[in-house]
Amino acid sequence: MESTIKKTYPVMIDNGHGERLTFLGREIREGIEYIQLENQVSPGAGPPMHVHHLQHESLYINEGKMGVQIEGQEPYFLNQGDSATFHSGIAHRFWNAGNTTLRCTGEIWPPHNIEYFLAEIFESGRQNGKGQPAAFDAAYLLQKYRTEFDMLGIPWLVKKVIFPIILFIGRLRGLDSKFKDAPAAV
DSSP: OOOOOOOOSOOEEEEESHHOOOOOOOOTTEEEEEEEEEEEEOOOOOSSSEESSOOEEEEEEESSSSEEEETTSOOEEEEEEEEEETTOOEEEEEEEEESSSSSEEEEEOOOTHHHHHHHHHHHHHHSSSSSOOOOHHHHHHHHHHHTTTTTTTTOOHHIOOOOOOOOHHHTTGGGGGGGOOOOOOO
């Protein structure tokens, strides 16, 4: 499936809290679309426990030490030259477990809405200044793209009770207008 996203690459996003991700480009191999990426993660930083319901993610460690945890398992560590692949439906997190910048290259396939989702989450987290996206942005994006992504660190009660209230009030205030050009969910 060819992507509807038409961009000039590379595209760099930065959450302002230790994670910088650069989308290098897209390609189709054997009928599957891939997005190539580079990421730089500061010591101690990394994404929270999350799951990609439809995408696979593979990272190769170019420099540094990566901590990895699969939900329900003990953390383990990877070093320069190692790689990690997180298949769709497997909840995981990774972080910089070293003292220098963790530098990785990798790819995600099929990308679907990963580029848009992460760009919006990173931008909201940077603007919010607290290392996490604003409540409305998180509620909106996680609800819209729930078939693709989930953040497991957010309690069930928040997702099922609080987020719908935040969405209702936010829509009344017009906060959803910034997402008017958001791509359709898969």
